[in-house]
Amino acid sequence: MLVAHDVPGGAAWSVRVRAGRELRCTxxxxxxxxxxxxxxxxxxLDRLNVPDTLKAxxxxxxxxxxxxxxxxxxxxxTVTGSSLDWHDALCGHSTDVHxxxxxxxxxxxxxxxxxxxxxxxxxxxxxxxxxxRADLHGSVNLFSKVALDDxxxxxxxxxxxxxxxxxTLRSEVELLxxxxxxxxxxxxxxxxxxxRVEISEAPADESARLFRDESAxxxxxxxxxxx
Amino acid sequence: MTVVPAGEGFxxxxxxxxxVRIIDLEGNQAADTLLYDAHDLDNRYxxxxxxxxxxxxxxxxxxxxxxxxxxxxxxxxxxxxxxHDTIGGACSQESNVLRYGEHTRHMHACRETFLRTxxxxxxxxxxxxxxxxxxxxxxxxxxxxxxxxxxxSSPGQYVELTAERDVFVxxxxxxxxxxxxxxxxxxxxxxxxxxxx
Ligand SMILES: [Zn+2]
Numbered sequence: 001m002l003v004a005h006d007v008p009g010g011a012a013w014s015v016r017v018r019a020g021r022e023l024r025c026t027x028x029x030x031x032x033x034x035x036x037x038x039x040x041x042x043x044x045l046d047r048l049n050v051p052d053t054l055k056a057x058x059x060x061x062x063x064x065x066x067x068x069x070x071x072x073x074x075x076x077x078t079v080t081g082s083s084l085d086w087h088d089a090l091c092g093h094s095t096d097v098h099x100x101x102x103x104x105x106x107x108x109x110x111x112x113x114x115x116x117x118x119x120x121x122x123x124x125x126x127x128x129x130x131x132x133r134a135d136l137h138g139s140v141n142l143f144s145k146v147a148l149d150d151x152x153x154x155x156x157x158x159x160x161x162x163x164x165x166x167x168t169l170r171s172e173v174e175l176l177x178x179x180x181x182x183x184x185x186x187x188x189x190x191x192x193x194x195x196r197v198e199i200s201e202a203p204a205d206e207s208a209r210l211f212r213d214e215s216a217x218x219x220x221x222x223x224x225x226x227x
Numbered sequence: 228m229t230v231v232p233a234g235e236g237f238x239x240x241x242x243x244x245x246x247v248r249i250i251d252l253e254g255n256q257a258a259d260t261l262l263y264d265a266h267d268l269d270n271r272y273x274x275x276x277x278x279x280x281x282x283x284x285x286x287x288x289x290x291x292x293x294x295x296x297x298x299x300x301x302x303x304x305x306x307x308x309x310x311h312d313t314i315g316g317a318c319s320q321e322s323n324v325l326r327y328g329e330h331t332r333h334m335h336a337c338r339e340t341f342l343r344t345x346x347x348x349x350x351x352x353x354x355x356x357x358x359x360x361x362x363x364x365x366x367x368x369x370x371x372x373x374x375x376x377x378x379x380s381s382p383g384q385y386v387e388l389t390a391e392r393d394v395f396v397x398x399x400x401x402x403x404x405x406x407x408x409x410x411x412x413x414x415x416x417x418x419x420x421x422x423x424x
Contacts, residue, residue: 050317051357056325058374060367073321086371092275097297128413133269134353152284185279217325
């Protein structure tokens with residue numbers, strides 16, 4: 001284990017991660033949400049591209065063993081495993097509009113118990129790296145499921161994740177990983193639990209290479225992202 | 228009124244209260260479309276905010292096309308097709324390589340058109356985002372599946388969008404040859420911008 005960090009519920013964090021690391025994210029309470037953005041550390045204009053990730057792997061959600069792909073066709077990370085077979089990729093991330101029904105609170109009034117949306121948290125982390133609104137792409141919401149019906153309707157599944165649910169990502173290139181544990185935008189209560197992030201050397205993993213030709217090609221492109 | 232051949236782009240200002248009509252002249256042709264607040268380019272179309280707030284994966288008449296700040300940029304006020312995609316994103320040379328293999332790397336793709344055309348109004352790589360695919364059919368299913376299916380539009384079908392503020396409309400008329408989104412034969416579209424009444 002190289003680094004272990006518990007991100008409190010409703011907080012945001014960012015970390016630079018070398019290629020070949022495993023990020024194990026574990027929900028420390030029920031109904032967790034982790035809104036995730038990925039940027040290439042050496043070239044932050046190359047960002048996680050959710051539509052390209054979904055269409056290349058014919059999926060409307062994120063699940064193992066999919067590869068998370070960038071704007072420029074690089075495999076950024078592999079979802080190497082998860083106790084859950086659905087992570088939302090269609091609903092963006094919460095904004096102040098979604099937190100307001102539970103009462104937006106100020107630092108002056110409640111100090112560090114203030115409620116911060118995922119967007120505010122992700123923007124705060126982006127700004128530390130000289131990035132801003134222009135760099136905010138579609139996110140993935142780990143631990144959340146928004147079910148689809150066959151006419152395209154969407155409904156969040158409450159209680160989709162339980163304490164102890166987990167997902168592992170393998171970094172395929174050096175990444176800037178930005179995350180918020182604020183609520184999913186369709187959450188109906190304010191009760192975001194913390195999420196533990198453990199970073200270690202990743203074991204070899206062939207699951208994505210064997211999953212689909214598209215996933216294998218994204219890993220090939222990652223290996224030659226910088227020649 | 229502008230005819231946009233396949234593989235070409237369009238960018239135009241639609242003033243608040245004005246409209247843009249996009250016509251699929253020969254049918255089954257994807258029109259990849261991005262929208263920007265003309266006075267704040269970072270307040271741009273957001274596919275996932277739009278999908279979430281309308282609780283539907285598809286766009287159709289009545290869909291409010293939201294920005295990252297949750298402002299309504301445009302409303303889809305007419306649609307003779309019935310359903311359009313905003314999950315599938317645009318094609319790029321790089322995503323073609325992932326989807327179809329290295330031999331497609333040098334085939335023309337929407338992302339190049341977005342960048343070349345967007346540059347006229349200051350839209351660069353940082354400002355590109357997840358787009359709308361008018362006339363494209365990308366069904367999703369309750370088990371989490373997604374596919375690129377044959378288009379639903381026939382010659383002369385159109386969408387019309389009404390601007391709720393001053394908006395730049397950036398279009399790439401998709402040159403994709405590797406899947407059925409253009410019926411394996413990319414064809415021209417027509418774009419008609421009307422000033423507010
Ligand atoms: Zn295209």
